[in-house]
Amino acid sequence: MSLLDVTELRKTFGGFHAVDGVSFAVEEGSIHAVIGPNGAGKTTMFNLISGHSHPSAGAIRFAGDDVTQSSPDAMVRRGLTRAFQVTTIFPKLTVLESVECAISARRHQSASLWLWNRPTARAEALQLLETVGLAELADVQAATMSHGDQRTLEVTLALATQPKLLLLDEPTAGMSPFETKKMVELVRDLTRSRGLTVLFCEHDIGTVFTISDKVTVLHRGQIIADGAPDAVRTDQRVIDVYLGRRNS
Template sequence: MNLLKVDALAKAFGGFNAVDGVSFGVDEGEIHAVIGPNGAGKTTMFNLITGHLRPSSGSVRFAGADITGKRPHVIARSGLTRAFQVTNIFPDLSVLESVECAVSARRRLSASLLPWQRSAARDEARDLIEQVGLSEMQATTASTLSHGDQRTLEVTLALATRPRLLLLDEPTAGMSPWETRRMVELVRTLVRAKGVTVLFCEHDMETVFSISNRVTVLHRGRVIADGPPEAVHADEQVASVYLGTRKR
Protein backbone atom coordinates (compact mmCIF):
# COMPACT_ATOMS: atom_id res chain seq x y z
CA MET A 1 0.00 0.00 0.00
CA ASN A 2 1.23 3.50 -0.85
CA LEU A 3 1.87 5.91 2.02
CA LEU A 4 0.42 8.66 -0.18
CA LYS A 5 -2.04 7.99 -2.99
CA VAL A 6 -3.18 10.77 -5.27
CA ASP A 7 -6.07 9.80 -7.52
CA ALA A 8 -7.46 11.77 -10.50
CA LEU A 9 -6.63 14.98 -8.68
CA ALA A 10 -7.68 18.18 -10.44
CA LYS A 11 -7.68 21.90 -9.77
CA ALA A 12 -9.14 24.53 -12.07
CA PHE A 13 -8.52 28.26 -11.68
CA GLY A 14 -11.39 29.81 -13.60
CA GLY A 15 -11.46 27.75 -16.76
CA PHE A 16 -7.78 26.82 -16.58
CA ASN A 17 -6.87 23.30 -15.43
CA ALA A 18 -3.64 23.79 -13.48
CA VAL A 19 -3.75 20.18 -12.23
CA ASP A 20 -5.67 17.97 -14.62
CA GLY A 21 -6.36 14.44 -13.40
CA VAL A 22 -3.11 13.51 -11.67
CA SER A 23 -2.67 10.02 -10.19
CA PHE A 24 0.44 8.59 -8.57
CA GLY A 25 1.60 6.92 -5.37
CA VAL A 26 4.47 7.44 -2.94
CA ASP A 27 5.84 4.44 -1.05
CA GLU A 28 7.09 4.61 2.51
CA GLY A 29 10.85 5.20 2.81
CA GLU A 30 11.17 6.60 -0.71
CA ILE A 31 12.61 9.82 -2.04
CA HIS A 32 10.08 10.67 -4.71
CA ALA A 33 10.64 13.59 -7.09
CA VAL A 34 8.07 15.52 -9.09
CA ILE A 35 9.58 17.33 -12.05
CA GLY A 36 8.16 19.36 -14.89
CA PRO A 37 8.61 22.72 -16.61
CA ASN A 38 7.61 25.96 -14.96
CA GLY A 39 3.84 26.17 -14.72
CA ALA A 40 3.40 22.38 -14.96
CA GLY A 41 1.29 22.40 -11.78
CA LYS A 42 3.81 21.10 -9.22
CA THR A 43 3.24 23.73 -6.53
CA THR A 44 -0.53 23.65 -7.05
CA MET A 45 -0.48 19.87 -6.60
CA PHE A 46 1.53 20.20 -3.37
CA ASN A 47 -1.02 22.73 -2.12
CA LEU A 48 -3.82 20.27 -2.90
CA ILE A 49 -2.01 17.50 -1.00
CA THR A 50 -1.32 19.64 2.10
CA GLY A 51 -4.82 21.13 2.20
CA HIS A 52 -3.76 24.68 1.29
CA LEU A 53 -5.99 24.46 -1.79
CA ARG A 54 -9.22 22.50 -2.24
CA PRO A 55 -9.26 20.17 -5.23
CA SER A 56 -11.92 20.62 -7.92
CA SER A 57 -12.12 16.81 -8.02
CA GLY A 58 -10.15 13.69 -7.22
CA SER A 59 -8.80 12.37 -3.94
CA VAL A 60 -5.74 12.24 -1.71
CA ARG A 61 -5.16 9.35 0.69
CA PHE A 62 -2.45 9.38 3.32
CA ALA A 63 -1.56 6.38 5.49
CA GLY A 64 -4.82 4.74 4.43
CA ALA A 65 -7.07 7.69 5.35
CA ASP A 66 -8.90 10.01 2.98
CA ILE A 67 -7.48 13.51 3.60
CA THR A 68 -9.07 15.18 0.56
CA GLY A 69 -10.10 18.74 1.33
CA LYS A 70 -9.07 18.49 5.00
CA ARG A 71 -7.60 21.59 6.61
CA PRO A 72 -3.81 22.07 6.57
CA HIS A 73 -3.30 21.78 10.34
CA VAL A 74 -5.36 18.57 10.47
CA ILE A 75 -3.27 17.08 7.66
CA ALA A 76 -0.04 18.23 9.32
CA ARG A 77 -1.11 16.60 12.60
CA SER A 78 -1.63 13.33 10.80
CA GLY A 79 2.07 13.33 9.83
CA LEU A 80 2.19 15.04 6.43
CA THR A 81 4.21 18.24 6.65
CA ARG A 82 5.83 20.70 4.28
CA ALA A 83 8.64 23.16 4.74
CA PHE A 84 7.59 26.83 4.77
CA GLN A 85 9.60 29.98 4.28
CA VAL A 86 11.06 30.69 7.69
CA THR A 87 11.27 34.42 7.05
CA ASN A 88 7.46 34.37 6.96
CA ILE A 89 7.13 32.54 10.25
CA PHE A 90 9.85 33.45 12.74
CA PRO A 91 12.00 36.23 11.20
CA ASP A 92 13.14 37.69 14.53
CA LEU A 93 13.82 34.52 16.46
CA SER A 94 17.17 32.81 16.65
CA VAL A 95 17.66 29.38 15.09
CA LEU A 96 17.40 27.74 18.51
CA GLU A 97 14.31 29.73 19.54
CA SER A 98 12.47 29.00 16.32
CA VAL A 99 13.15 25.25 16.46
CA GLU A 100 12.20 25.25 20.14
CA CYS A 101 8.90 26.92 19.21
CA ALA A 102 8.20 24.25 16.59
CA VAL A 103 9.04 21.46 19.06
CA SER A 104 6.80 23.05 21.73
CA ALA A 105 3.97 23.38 19.21
CA ARG A 106 4.17 19.68 18.43
CA ARG A 107 4.22 18.84 22.13
CA ARG A 108 1.30 21.26 22.50
CA LEU A 109 3.09 23.16 25.22
CA SER A 110 1.85 26.67 25.94
CA ALA A 111 3.95 29.82 26.34
CA SER A 112 3.74 29.45 30.13
CA LEU A 113 6.02 26.44 30.15
CA LEU A 114 7.10 24.72 33.29
CA PRO A 115 10.89 24.84 33.56
CA TRP A 116 11.39 21.12 32.95
CA GLN A 117 9.12 21.20 29.90
CA ARG A 118 11.07 24.11 28.54
CA SER A 119 14.36 22.40 29.01
CA ALA A 120 13.10 19.19 27.36
CA ALA A 121 11.92 21.19 24.34
CA ARG A 122 15.25 23.01 24.23
CA ASP A 123 17.23 19.75 24.38
CA GLU A 124 15.21 18.28 21.54
CA ALA A 125 15.69 21.48 19.51
CA ARG A 126 19.46 21.38 20.09
CA ASP A 127 19.60 17.74 18.96
CA LEU A 128 17.72 18.52 15.77
CA ILE A 129 19.91 21.53 15.05
CA GLU A 130 22.98 19.40 15.48
CA GLN A 131 21.62 16.71 13.16
CA VAL A 132 21.08 19.22 10.35
CA GLY A 133 24.48 20.84 10.89
CA LEU A 134 23.33 24.26 12.11
CA SER A 135 24.83 24.15 15.62
CA GLU A 136 27.21 27.03 14.98
CA MET A 137 24.27 29.17 13.92
CA GLN A 138 21.92 28.46 16.81
CA ALA A 139 22.13 31.99 18.25
CA THR A 140 21.76 33.67 14.84
CA THR A 141 18.51 35.44 13.95
CA ALA A 142 16.67 33.48 11.23
CA SER A 143 16.31 36.42 8.83
CA THR A 144 20.07 37.09 8.83
CA LEU A 145 21.06 33.52 7.90
CA SER A 146 22.47 32.78 4.45
CA HIS A 147 19.93 31.54 1.92
CA GLY A 148 21.16 27.96 2.23
CA ASP A 149 21.00 28.02 6.03
CA GLN A 150 17.48 29.47 5.91
CA ARG A 151 16.30 26.63 3.71
CA THR A 152 17.97 24.14 6.06
CA LEU A 153 16.22 25.77 9.01
CA GLU A 154 12.91 25.43 7.18
CA VAL A 155 13.47 21.70 6.82
CA THR A 156 14.43 21.56 10.52
CA LEU A 157 11.20 23.29 11.55
CA ALA A 158 9.22 20.82 9.47
CA LEU A 159 11.15 17.93 11.08
CA ALA A 160 10.29 19.22 14.53
CA THR A 161 6.71 18.14 13.82
CA ARG A 162 8.00 14.55 13.38
CA PRO A 163 6.48 13.99 9.95
CA ARG A 164 6.01 10.63 8.29
CA LEU A 165 5.94 12.34 4.91
CA LEU A 166 7.85 15.55 4.24
CA LEU A 167 7.04 17.69 1.18
CA LEU A 168 9.71 20.03 -0.15
CA ASP A 169 8.97 22.51 -2.92
CA GLU A 170 12.24 23.14 -4.78
CA PRO A 171 14.50 22.72 -1.72
CA THR A 172 17.67 23.70 -3.58
CA ALA A 173 16.29 26.71 -5.47
CA GLY A 174 18.77 29.60 -5.41
CA MET A 175 21.43 27.54 -3.64
CA SER A 176 25.12 27.44 -4.43
CA PRO A 177 26.52 24.08 -5.58
CA TRP A 178 27.95 23.54 -2.11
CA GLU A 179 24.64 24.34 -0.39
CA THR A 180 22.84 22.07 -2.87
CA ARG A 181 25.12 19.14 -2.02
CA ARG A 182 24.57 19.76 1.69
CA MET A 183 20.77 19.75 1.21
CA VAL A 184 20.95 16.53 -0.80
CA GLU A 185 22.97 14.92 1.99
CA LEU A 186 20.49 16.16 4.58
CA VAL A 187 17.54 14.68 2.71
CA ARG A 188 19.38 11.36 2.32
CA THR A 189 20.18 11.30 6.03
CA LEU A 190 16.58 12.06 7.00
CA VAL A 191 15.27 9.17 4.98
CA ARG A 192 17.92 6.76 6.22
CA ALA A 193 18.22 7.75 9.87
CA LYS A 194 14.77 9.07 10.68
CA GLY A 195 12.63 6.96 8.38
CA VAL A 196 11.00 10.03 6.86
CA THR A 197 9.53 9.66 3.38
CA VAL A 198 10.24 12.64 1.11
CA LEU A 199 8.20 13.99 -1.80
CA PHE A 200 9.89 16.94 -3.46
CA CYS A 201 9.70 18.94 -6.62
CA GLU A 202 12.88 20.19 -8.09
CA HIS A 203 14.42 22.02 -10.97
CA ASP A 204 17.95 20.75 -10.72
CA MET A 205 18.12 17.54 -12.77
CA GLU A 206 21.40 16.40 -11.28
CA THR A 207 19.84 16.51 -7.81
CA VAL A 208 16.71 14.71 -9.00
CA PHE A 209 18.47 11.85 -10.71
CA SER A 210 21.11 11.40 -8.03
CA ILE A 211 18.76 11.23 -5.08
CA SER A 212 15.34 9.87 -6.15
CA ASN A 213 13.98 6.35 -6.06
CA ARG A 214 11.05 7.40 -8.21
CA VAL A 215 10.27 10.31 -10.51
CA THR A 216 6.88 11.61 -11.63
CA VAL A 217 6.89 14.04 -14.56
CA LEU A 218 4.14 16.66 -14.83
CA HIS A 219 3.44 18.58 -18.00
CA ARG A 220 0.51 20.98 -18.33
CA GLY A 221 -1.12 19.54 -15.23
CA ARG A 222 -0.85 15.92 -16.35
CA VAL A 223 1.47 13.02 -15.57
CA ILE A 224 3.45 12.16 -18.69
CA ALA A 225 5.88 9.72 -17.05
CA ASP A 226 6.24 7.96 -13.71
CA GLY A 227 8.86 5.43 -12.73
CA PRO A 228 12.44 4.79 -11.62
CA PRO A 229 14.84 7.63 -12.52
CA GLU A 230 16.64 5.65 -15.24
CA ALA A 231 13.37 4.87 -17.04
CA VAL A 232 12.16 8.48 -16.81
CA HIS A 233 15.50 9.77 -18.01
CA ALA A 234 15.31 7.50 -21.05
CA ASP A 235 11.68 8.41 -21.84
CA GLU A 236 11.30 10.03 -25.29
CA GLN A 237 8.32 12.18 -24.35
CA VAL A 238 10.05 13.49 -21.25
CA ALA A 239 13.12 14.29 -23.29
CA SER A 240 11.13 16.27 -25.83
CA VAL A 241 9.00 18.32 -23.42
CA TYR A 242 11.36 18.73 -20.56
CA LEU A 243 14.95 17.72 -20.89
CA GLY A 244 15.33 19.68 -24.12
CA THR A 245 17.64 18.22 -26.74
CA ARG A 246 18.13 14.53 -26.38
CA LYS A 247 21.52 13.42 -25.13
CA ARG A 248 22.85 10.17 -26.48
Protein backbone atom coordinates in the same frame (compact mmCIF):
# COMPACT_ATOMS: atom_id res chain seq x y z
CA MET B 1 3.69 0.01 0.76
CA SER B 2 2.44 3.41 -0.34
CA LEU B 3 2.13 6.19 2.24
CA LEU B 4 0.41 8.64 -0.10
CA ASP B 5 -2.06 7.76 -2.85
CA VAL B 6 -3.35 10.39 -5.27
CA THR B 7 -6.21 9.29 -7.53
CA GLU B 8 -7.63 11.19 -10.52
CA LEU B 9 -6.86 14.50 -8.85
CA ARG B 10 -8.26 17.58 -10.60
CA LYS B 11 -8.21 21.29 -9.89
CA THR B 12 -9.88 23.77 -12.20
CA PHE B 13 -9.90 27.56 -12.13
CA GLY B 14 -12.72 28.61 -14.38
CA GLY B 15 -11.99 26.81 -17.63
CA PHE B 16 -8.32 26.23 -16.81
CA HIS B 17 -7.29 22.72 -15.67
CA ALA B 18 -4.25 23.29 -13.43
CA VAL B 19 -4.22 19.64 -12.36
CA ASP B 20 -5.99 17.31 -14.74
CA GLY B 21 -6.57 13.69 -13.69
CA VAL B 22 -3.32 13.07 -11.81
CA SER B 23 -2.77 9.66 -10.18
CA PHE B 24 0.40 8.42 -8.49
CA ALA B 25 1.64 6.82 -5.26
CA VAL B 26 4.52 7.66 -2.93
CA GLU B 27 6.10 4.64 -1.30
CA GLU B 28 6.90 4.74 2.40
CA GLY B 29 10.57 5.49 3.08
CA SER B 30 11.24 6.73 -0.46
CA ILE B 31 12.42 9.99 -2.01
CA HIS B 32 9.93 10.89 -4.74
CA ALA B 33 10.49 13.83 -7.11
CA VAL B 34 7.95 15.79 -9.13
CA ILE B 35 9.36 17.71 -12.09
CA GLY B 36 8.03 19.59 -15.10
CA PRO B 37 8.11 22.94 -16.90
CA ASN B 38 6.88 26.14 -15.26
CA GLY B 39 3.09 26.07 -15.19
CA ALA B 40 2.95 22.27 -15.24
CA GLY B 41 0.80 22.16 -12.09
CA LYS B 42 3.43 21.19 -9.51
CA THR B 43 2.67 23.90 -6.95
CA THR B 44 -1.09 23.47 -7.35
CA MET B 45 -0.72 19.74 -6.74
CA PHE B 46 1.39 20.36 -3.63
CA ASN B 47 -1.28 22.78 -2.39
CA LEU B 48 -3.90 20.07 -2.81
CA ILE B 49 -1.84 17.38 -1.09
CA SER B 50 -0.94 19.61 1.87
CA GLY B 51 -4.51 20.86 2.38
CA HIS B 52 -3.85 24.46 1.34
CA SER B 53 -6.37 23.99 -1.46
CA HIS B 54 -9.10 21.43 -2.12
CA PRO B 55 -9.51 19.51 -5.39
CA SER B 56 -12.35 19.91 -7.83
CA ALA B 57 -12.41 16.12 -8.14
CA GLY B 58 -10.38 13.07 -7.20
CA ALA B 59 -9.09 11.67 -3.91
CA ILE B 60 -6.04 11.86 -1.66
CA ARG B 61 -5.27 9.09 0.82
CA PHE B 62 -2.54 9.39 3.43
CA ALA B 63 -1.51 6.43 5.58
CA GLY B 64 -4.68 4.67 4.43
CA ASP B 65 -7.08 7.49 5.35
CA ASP B 66 -9.05 9.76 3.02
CA VAL B 67 -7.66 13.28 3.58
CA THR B 68 -9.05 14.92 0.44
CA GLN B 69 -10.82 17.72 2.32
CA SER B 70 -8.40 18.05 5.25
CA SER B 71 -7.00 21.41 6.37
CA PRO B 72 -3.24 22.15 6.52
CA ASP B 73 -3.11 21.90 10.32
CA ALA B 74 -5.01 18.61 10.22
CA MET B 75 -2.48 17.28 7.70
CA VAL B 76 0.39 18.29 9.98
CA ARG B 77 -1.24 16.48 12.90
CA ARG B 78 -1.55 13.38 10.72
CA GLY B 79 2.15 13.56 9.87
CA LEU B 80 2.38 15.43 6.56
CA THR B 81 4.39 18.65 6.73
CA ARG B 82 5.36 21.04 3.94
CA ALA B 83 8.37 23.32 3.59
CA PHE B 84 7.66 26.10 1.08
CA GLN B 85 9.73 27.47 -1.80
CA VAL B 86 9.90 30.90 -0.13
CA THR B 87 11.89 30.46 3.07
CA THR B 88 9.67 30.79 6.15
CA ILE B 89 11.55 31.17 9.43
CA PHE B 90 11.45 33.28 12.61
CA PRO B 91 13.95 35.97 11.57
CA LYS B 92 14.30 37.72 14.95
CA LEU B 93 14.79 34.53 16.96
CA THR B 94 17.97 32.54 17.28
CA VAL B 95 18.21 29.21 15.51
CA LEU B 96 17.68 27.35 18.78
CA GLU B 97 14.72 29.50 19.83
CA SER B 98 13.11 28.96 16.42
CA VAL B 99 13.22 25.19 16.78
CA GLU B 100 12.03 25.38 20.39
CA CYS B 101 9.00 27.35 19.22
CA ALA B 102 8.20 24.75 16.55
CA ILE B 103 8.43 21.95 19.12
CA SER B 104 6.19 23.86 21.55
CA ALA B 105 3.64 24.46 18.79
CA ARG B 106 3.58 20.72 18.09
CA ARG B 107 2.92 20.12 21.79
CA HIS B 108 0.12 22.76 21.74
CA GLN B 109 1.83 24.66 24.56
CA SER B 110 1.01 28.26 25.41
CA ALA B 111 3.76 30.81 26.10
CA SER B 112 3.62 30.09 29.85
CA LEU B 113 3.75 26.33 29.33
CA TRP B 114 6.62 26.80 26.89
CA LEU B 115 8.66 28.58 29.57
CA TRP B 116 7.79 25.87 32.10
CA ASN B 117 8.69 23.04 29.72
CA ARG B 118 11.52 24.81 27.92
CA PRO B 119 14.28 22.47 29.17
CA THR B 120 12.70 19.46 27.45
CA ALA B 121 12.00 21.46 24.30
CA ARG B 122 15.59 22.71 24.30
CA ALA B 123 16.99 19.19 24.59
CA GLU B 124 14.92 18.02 21.62
CA ALA B 125 15.80 21.15 19.64
CA LEU B 126 19.52 20.70 20.21
CA GLN B 127 19.26 17.10 19.07
CA LEU B 128 17.50 18.17 15.88
CA LEU B 129 20.11 20.85 15.19
CA GLU B 130 22.83 18.26 15.63
CA THR B 131 21.04 15.99 13.17
CA VAL B 132 20.87 18.65 10.43
CA GLY B 133 24.32 20.11 11.05
CA LEU B 134 23.24 23.46 12.54
CA ALA B 135 24.30 22.88 16.16
CA GLU B 136 27.19 25.34 15.89
CA LEU B 137 24.73 28.06 14.80
CA ALA B 138 22.28 27.52 17.68
CA ASP B 139 22.78 31.01 19.13
CA VAL B 140 22.88 32.84 15.78
CA GLN B 141 19.93 35.08 14.82
CA ALA B 142 18.07 33.31 12.02
CA ALA B 143 17.90 36.39 9.78
CA THR B 144 21.71 36.65 9.65
CA MET B 145 22.27 33.12 8.33
CA SER B 146 23.21 32.29 4.77
CA HIS B 147 20.41 31.37 2.37
CA GLY B 148 21.45 27.71 2.42
CA ASP B 149 21.46 27.57 6.23
CA GLN B 150 18.07 29.29 6.36
CA ARG B 151 16.66 26.61 4.05
CA THR B 152 18.15 23.94 6.31
CA LEU B 153 16.57 25.65 9.32
CA GLU B 154 13.20 25.59 7.56
CA VAL B 155 13.57 21.84 7.04
CA THR B 156 14.46 21.55 10.74
CA LEU B 157 11.28 23.43 11.71
CA ALA B 158 9.32 20.98 9.58
CA LEU B 159 11.08 18.05 11.26
CA ALA B 160 10.05 19.44 14.66
CA THR B 161 6.46 18.47 13.79
CA GLN B 162 7.64 14.82 13.59
CA PRO B 163 6.34 14.18 10.07
CA LYS B 164 5.97 10.85 8.33
CA LEU B 165 5.95 12.59 4.94
CA LEU B 166 7.87 15.79 4.23
CA LEU B 167 6.90 17.91 1.21
CA LEU B 168 9.74 20.09 -0.07
CA ASP B 169 9.01 22.81 -2.62
CA GLU B 170 12.20 23.66 -4.56
CA PRO B 171 14.54 22.83 -1.63
CA THR B 172 17.72 23.90 -3.48
CA ALA B 173 16.34 27.10 -5.10
CA GLY B 174 18.92 29.90 -4.97
CA MET B 175 21.61 27.71 -3.46
CA SER B 176 25.26 27.53 -4.43
CA PRO B 177 26.60 24.17 -5.67
CA PHE B 178 28.11 23.56 -2.21
CA GLU B 179 24.83 24.35 -0.44
CA THR B 180 22.92 22.18 -2.91
CA LYS B 181 25.21 19.24 -2.19
CA LYS B 182 24.66 19.68 1.56
CA MET B 183 20.88 19.75 1.11
CA VAL B 184 20.94 16.61 -1.03
CA GLU B 185 23.03 14.82 1.59
CA LEU B 186 20.69 16.00 4.36
CA VAL B 187 17.54 14.75 2.62
CA ARG B 188 19.15 11.41 1.86
CA ASP B 189 20.39 11.03 5.45
CA LEU B 190 16.98 11.90 6.91
CA THR B 191 15.22 9.18 4.94
CA ARG B 192 17.75 6.64 6.19
CA SER B 193 18.15 7.72 9.81
CA ARG B 194 14.58 8.79 10.61
CA GLY B 195 12.56 6.59 8.25
CA LEU B 196 11.24 9.74 6.63
CA THR B 197 9.38 9.79 3.31
CA VAL B 198 10.09 12.79 1.06
CA LEU B 199 8.06 14.19 -1.82
CA PHE B 200 9.71 17.16 -3.49
CA CYS B 201 9.51 19.27 -6.62
CA GLU B 202 12.75 20.62 -8.04
CA HIS B 203 14.14 22.33 -11.14
CA ASP B 204 17.71 21.18 -10.55
CA ILE B 205 17.68 18.04 -12.68
CA GLY B 206 21.06 16.92 -11.36
CA THR B 207 19.62 16.86 -7.86
CA VAL B 208 16.49 15.03 -9.01
CA PHE B 209 18.30 12.19 -10.72
CA THR B 210 20.94 11.93 -7.99
CA ILE B 211 18.63 11.50 -5.04
CA SER B 212 15.25 10.20 -6.22
CA ASP B 213 13.90 6.68 -6.00
CA LYS B 214 11.04 7.62 -8.31
CA VAL B 215 10.23 10.58 -10.56
CA THR B 216 6.84 11.88 -11.69
CA VAL B 217 6.77 14.32 -14.61
CA LEU B 218 3.93 16.82 -15.03
CA HIS B 219 3.11 18.74 -18.19
CA ARG B 220 0.05 20.97 -18.56
CA GLY B 221 -1.50 19.45 -15.46
CA GLN B 222 -1.11 15.83 -16.55
CA ILE B 223 1.42 13.10 -15.83
CA ILE B 224 3.50 12.22 -18.88
CA ALA B 225 5.94 9.88 -17.09
CA ASP B 226 6.12 8.17 -13.72
CA GLY B 227 8.82 5.71 -12.79
CA ALA B 228 12.46 5.03 -11.98
CA PRO B 229 14.90 7.90 -12.67
CA ASP B 230 16.73 6.08 -15.47
CA ALA B 231 13.48 5.30 -17.28
CA VAL B 232 12.22 8.87 -16.93
CA ARG B 233 15.52 10.36 -18.05
CA THR B 234 15.36 8.47 -21.36
CA ASP B 235 11.62 8.89 -21.96
CA GLN B 236 11.31 10.65 -25.33
CA ARG B 237 8.28 12.69 -24.37
CA VAL B 238 10.03 13.96 -21.22
CA ILE B 239 13.06 14.89 -23.34
CA ASP B 240 10.86 16.70 -25.84
CA VAL B 241 8.78 18.77 -23.41
CA TYR B 242 11.26 19.31 -20.57
CA LEU B 243 14.76 17.95 -20.51
CA GLY B 244 15.62 18.79 -24.09
CA ARG B 245 14.42 22.35 -23.75
CA ARG B 246 16.42 22.84 -20.57
CA ASN B 247 19.60 21.61 -22.23
CA SER B 248 19.22 23.66 -25.42
